[in-house]
Amino acid sequence: xNFAIQTNHLSRIYKIRGSxxxxxxxxxxxxxxxxxxxxGELFGLLGPNGAGKTTLIKILTTLLAPTSGTALVCxxxxxxxxxxxxxxxxxxxxxxSSGYGLLTVRENLWMFAQFYGLSSxxxxxxxxxxxxxxxxxxxxxxxxxDLSTGLRQKMNIVRGFLxxxxxxxxxxxxxxxxxxxxxxxxxxxxxxxxxHPERTILLTTHYMAEAEELxxxxxxxxxxxxxxxxxxxxxxxxxxxxxxxxxxxSQVENHYSEHLKAIQGIRKFLLRPRDGYAVLELILDQDExxxxxxxxxxxxxxxxxxxxxxxxxxxxxxxxxxGKSMEDVERGNNGAxxxxx
Amino acid sequence: MATTVPTLPKASSWKLFFKTVFARAYPRxxxxxxxxxxxxxxxxxxxxxxAAYVYVYRAIGAPEEYIGFVVLGGAMTAFWLNVLWSMxxxxxxxxxxxxxxxxIMAPSSMMxxxxxxxxxxxxxxxxxxxxxxxxxxxLFQVRFVVxxxxxxxxxxxxxxxxxxxxxxxxASLFLLLSREAWHLANxxxxxxxxxxxxYFPVKNLGFWLALSASLIPLTMGLDAMRQLVFPSAAQxxxxxxxxxxxxxxxxxxxxxxxARYLLNYMEKLSIQEGRLxxxxx
Amino acid sequence: xxxxxxxxxxxxxxxxxxxxxxxWQIESNWADPFLFTIYxxxxxxxSAAILVIMYSIITKANFDSPIFPYIYLGNAFYMYVxxxxxxxxxxxxxxREHYKTMKYIYTAPVHFPSYLLGRGVARFIIASIxxxxxxxxxxxxxxxxxxxxxxxWFFLY
Numbered sequence: 001x002n003f004a005i006q007t008n009h010l011s012r013i014y015k016i017r018g019s020x021x022x023x024x025x026x027x028x029x030x031x032x033x034x035x036x037x038x039x040g041e042l043f044g045l046l047g048p049n050g051a052g053k054t055t056l057i058k059i060l061t062t063l064l065a066p067t068s069g070t071a072l073v074c075x076x077x078x079x080x081x082x083x084x085x086x087x088x089x090x091x092x093x094x095x096x097s098s099g100y101g102l103l104t105v106r107e108n109l110w111m112f113a114q115f116y117g118l119s120s121x122x123x124x125x126x127x128x129x130x131x132x133x134x135x136x137x138x139x140x141x142x143x144x145x146d147l148s149t150g151l152r153q154k155m156n157i158v159r160g161f162l163x164x165x166x167x168x169x170x171x172x173x174x175x176x177x178x179x180x181x182x183x184x185x186x187x188x189x190x191x192x193x194x195x196h197p198e199r200t201i202l203l204t205t206h207y208m209a210e211a212e213e214l215x216x217x218x219x220x221x222x223x224x225x226x227x228x229x230x231x232x233x234x235x236x237x238x239x240x241x242x243x244x245x246x247x248x249x250s251q252v253e254n255h256y257s258e259h260l261k262a263i264q265g266i267r268k269f270l271l272r273p274r275d276g277y278a279v280l281e282l283i284l285d286q287d288e289x290x291x292x293x294x295x296x297x298x299x300x301x302x303x304x305x306x307x308x309x310x311x312x313x314x315x316x317x318x319x320x321x322x323g324k325s326m327e328d329v330e331r332g333n334n335g336a337x338x339x340x341x
Numbered sequence: 342m343a344t345t346v347p348t349l350p351k352a353s354s355w356k357l358f359f360k361t362v363f364a365r366a367y368p369r370x371x372x373x374x375x376x377x378x379x380x381x382x383x384x385x386x387x388x389x390x391x392a393a394y395v396y397v398y399r400a401i402g403a404p405e406e407y408i409g410f411v412v413l414g415g416a417m418t419a420f421w422l423n424v425l426w427s428m429x430x431x432x433x434x435x436x437x438x439x440x441x442x443x444x445i446m447a448p449s450s451m452m453x454x455x456x457x458x459x460x461x462x463x464x465x466x467x468x469x470x471x472x473x474x475x476x477x478x479x480l481f482q483v484r485f486v487v488x489x490x491x492x493x494x495x496x497x498x499x500x501x502x503x504x505x506x507x508x509x510x511x512a513s514l515f516l517l518l519s520r521e522a523w524h525l526a527n528x529x530x531x532x533x534x535x536x537x538x539x540y541f542p543v544k545n546l547g548f549w550l551a552l553s554a555s556l557i558p559l560t561m562g563l564d565a566m567r568q569l570v571f572p573s574a575a576q577x578x579x580x581x582x583x584x585x586x587x588x589x590x591x592x593x594x595x596x597x598x599x600a601r602y603l604l605n606y607m608e609k610l611s612i613q614e615g616r617l618x619x620x621x622x
Numbered sequence: 623x624x625x626x627x628x629x630x631x632x633x634x635x636x637x638x639x640x641x642x643x644x645x646w647q648i649e650s651n652w653a654d655p656f657l658f659t660i661y662x663x664x665x666x667x668x669s670a671a672i673l674v675i676m677y678s679i680i681t682k683a684n685f686d687s688p689i690f691p692y693i694y695l696g697n698a699f700y701m702y703v704x705x706x707x708x709x710x711x712x713x714x715x716x717x718r719e720h721y722k723t724m725k726y727i728y729t730a731p732v733h734f735p736s737y738l739l740g741r742g743v744a745r746f747i748i749a750s751i752x753x754x755x756x757x758x759x760x761x762x763x764x765x766x767x768x769x770x771x772x773x774x775w776f777f778l779y
Contacts, residue, residue: 014615058618061446065613087448098439100368102375107367114364115447115454117357143375397673397693403680437720521657528661531668541676 002075004167004200005037005060010069012055012224029055031224033069037217040197042190044215045204046314048329052224053204054093057171060202061091073167087116089167092160094175096153101145105136105155108144109162116163123162130158134188150181157185161192170203174210186214206326208314220318222329227321232314239312239320243287246310247280250303259296265289268319270328277305283320361449365457366464369427373465383419383469388476391415394540395481407541409485409571412477414539416470417563420504421533423466425526428508431458433515433522442618451604455512459505486572492582493569499589500562506596507558513600513607517616533557538564542577551579558592561585630733637733641740645713649744666701666752667759673697674764685765694766698756702749709745710738 012030030052037043045053058064059071062082070077076084099108106127113123131137134154144152153176160168170189174182193201205211211218212232219229228235260269268283284290287309297304318326373379394411435441444454478485487493515522536554537543543551543560554560565585568578580588611617650658673693681687718724728734760766 012615058442058615061442063442063445063612063617064615083448086446089446091442091446093439096439098443100372102372103368107371111364111367112443112447114360115444115449117353117360117448394676397676398680400689400693401677401680403676407676407680524661528665531665531672535668535672535675540672541679545675545679 002039003036003072004039004041004074005035005043005202006072007033007035007056007060008070009034010056010059010071011067012052012059012064013067028224030059030066033221033224033226035219035226035229037200037202039200040193041216042193042201042203042214044211044218045202045221046206046208046211046218046318047204047221048206048326050223050330051206051221053206053221054171055224056221057091057169057202057204061089061169062086088165089169090160090163090165091169091171092157092173094153094172095149096156098156099144099152099159102143104141104143105131105147106140108155109159112159113162118163126162126164127158130161134158135184150177153177154181154185157188165199167200167202170201172205173203174205174207182210186210190214206330208318208326212314218314220314220321222318222322228317235314235317236312239283239316243282243284243290244310244312244316245282245284245290245293246306246308247282247293247304248274248306249278249280249297250305256296256300256302259300260293263289263292263296265292268323270319270325281316281319283316357449358453361447361453362457362460365454366461367457369458369461369465373468379465379469383466384472384476387415387418387469387473388480390418391473391477392480405483406571406573406577408481409483410542410567410574410577411540412474412481412483413567413570414534414563415477416473417559417566418534418539419466419470419473420463420501421537421539421559422530423462424504424508424511425529427462428455428459428505429511429529430515430522430526432512433518436516436617439618445608445612445617451513451608452509452601455509455600455604456505459508463501463505485570488569488572492586493566496562496565496569496582496586496589499586499593500558500566503558503589503592503596504562506593506600509600510596510603513603516607516611517614533559536560538579542567542574542579544577544579555579555588556592558589558596561588561592565589633731634733634736637736638740638743640732641737642743643740645709645741645744646747648716649748662748662751663755666698666756669701670694670697670756670759690764691760691766694760694764695757698753698760701752701756702746705745705749705752706742710742713738713741 010030010033011028014027014029016025016027033052033056045056047053055064059066059078060073062078062085065079072078073085074088076082078085099112103111106124109127110120110123113127114120118126128137128140131140134157136151136154136158139147139151144155147155153173157173160170173189174185177185189201189203193199203211203214215232217229217231218235220227220235228238257271260266265285266282266289267285270281272279272281282290282293284293294304315325322329391411394415395408398407398411432441435444444451474485477483515525518525534540536546536550537557537560538546538551538554539559543554543564546554551560561580562585564579565582567574568582579585677690677693678685681690684690714724717727727737757766757768761768
């Protein structure tokens with residue numbers, strides 16, 4: 001089987017320069033990552049900041065060498081055959097400020113197209129076409145320094161698609177964009193892949209909803225390791241046999257968490273304080289466990305304001321795998337009140 | 342087994358090389374039309390600097406040839422500054438902006454990218470140098486008498502080729518640097534003005550020091566140009582013009598070859614150490 | 623009135639002090655002390671050496687003439703002009719373009735002129751090192767004699 005992207009026990013360790021005596025001298029950014037992406041897939045890499053998503057993309061786009069393991073893009077080795085990979089890939093990163101402010105949108109895009117060997121005529125034709133699609137046609141002759149962040153990001157997205165890459169890497173492409181712009185970009189990405197079913201996209205994101213909406217398959221990554229890899233539906237189905245409940249409770253203090261920890265059948269719970277109340281997210285082995293939870297809350301004089309059973313989301317999958325929400329991992333603490341049974 | 346699907350038709354390797362050179366030169370050429378502050382920073386300020394040295398020479402009773410040396414040297418500093426700031430440390434600035442990763446990832450060679458930067462920079466700088474020469478020459482009544490135009494052109498061409506080749510070599514070294522890039526570029530200004538004899542005939546440094554300094558292409562280039570442009574300058578020359586032409590040709594070869602080798606080596610090293618995209622300030 | 627003045631002075635001083643600390647952090651930590659020392663020596667001495675060589679070529683190394691210390695000291699003190707002017711103006715460019723902190727600083731309760739002056743202090747200190755090195759070199763090797771008791775300190779400011 002020919003894969004668009006294939007990694008085999010891929011690892012990357014950074015040496016930390018100038019580190020102090022008792023602090024770690026190495027940072028493990030990726031550890032033993034083995035993935036296979038089929039041609040025509042929109043493959044998502046979902047994980048919090050610092051999970052290793054960008055490191056993986058840098059390796060696959062030949063910007064960074066792995067410490068161990070192998071990575072192939074369209075069958076070419078990223079280290080030994082980088083010159084064969086570069087003509088057939090492109091990359092767009094979120095929050096990019098690439099290009100030259102003094103040049104217009106068209107000139108910036110034309111310049112990058114030349115680096116890929118496109119004729120000027122073809123480049124200009126595609127520029128006009130793609131700018132029309134993303135809604136930037138009226139700014140084609142605007143200097144890129146005069147564009148807002150969102151419009152600049154749209155220009156960069158066009159840059160990525162301009163060269164008609166076989167494999168496109170999108171590293172948090174909607175980072176920093178407003179809701180409308182993000183929606184436009186996601187729609188554009190999906191449409192492009194639908195129109196070019198033989199192309200492949202690898203998308204990294206830490207927005208669950210984006211991964212669920214766009215991706216054919218998702219790999220959940222945390223601290224350099226791939227924890228799970230499957231379609232969003234299958235990943236959520238893992239939790240289907242568990243019961244997921246969302247409660248709003250009156251007490252913000254978590255003095256009752258010890259009581260909850262003692263209850264058999266609670267796989268995970270998270271307590272998030274809000275303004276005047278708290279949200280309790282529960283993953284239970286079975287629905288029957290809920291009664292014990294309600295009893296424990298009642299005994300501790302905690303009033304239940306709202307209770308609903310929900311369908312699992314990728315957020316729940318992440319919590320199930322990692323033990324904390326993505327938000328808490330990013331905050332670098334133990335979460336509001338996480339617990340494992 | 343590698344698999345690819347047909348994509349847009351793209352240029353073969355030589356065509357890609359030249360397309361890249363032209364595309365990368367484009368921002369530099371267009372940039373100077375759109376951002377006119379260079380007229381102040383790259384013409385007026387250098388002329389002030391030249392004026393300072395001219396007045397020093399006049400105050401100490403230097404022969405008039407020295408005024409001409411200063412004007413010519415001052416005009417040529419534009420090229421050294423261009424090589425330092427727009428070539429050597431340019432990849433650091435590109436890294437800061439996020440363009441470097443896109444250049445490395447593109448199928449075009451870094452040599453083509455740097456050559457485009459060099460050509461664009463050279464064209465922009467040539468304009469500045471000519472304006473400084475004219476204004477400086479007029480202000481301080483310097484008489485330029487070109488004794489051999491074609492040799493002068495050859496010397497200028499070889500000097501620029503070798504100089505920008507050196508710039509490309511040092512650009513690859515700067516790939517590994519971070520914040521210190523700015524400071525090292527800053528450090529390389531005055532010492533080079535000194536040992537290359539921008540403001541005085543380099544032979545006054547002594548034979549061996551002047552010979553060592555000749556590794557900087559502007560040393561021999563400037564020395565030869567002075568001999569060709571000022572009638573009595575031959576007595577102040579370090580080496581015969583013909584020897585300097587040969588020397589510059591050798592430097593061209595060494596620096597261009599060195600640039601090619603170093604670029605490949607430094608790119609590989611940067612990829613291994615992860616220095617292409619980090620932005621450590 | 624006095625309270626307002628005191629408050630303003632305190633506000634300006636805080637801005638200046640913080641900016642001085644920030645400027646020094648930026649200017650001084652790009653290299654290890656050895657490299658920093660080399661940088662602080664080579665640059666000013668090269669600049670001075672250009673003039674020294676120019677002078678010695680024409681006057682056949684007549685360093686006893688009074689015009690030599692005039693030129694030499696003028697060049698030494700001129701370093702302040704370059705360093706401080708570019709230091710302050712470059713601080714604006716750096717903060718805005720590279721560090722992207724300009725908008726936060728400008729909208730903070732900071733006295734901006736004092737902030738800019740503070741940012742220039744680090745460059746002033748570095749320039750002072752260069753000036754002192756240049757003058758000391760001239761005194762040691764080029765016959766420049768400076769009698770501190772003869773200096774008109776009042777007019778120096």
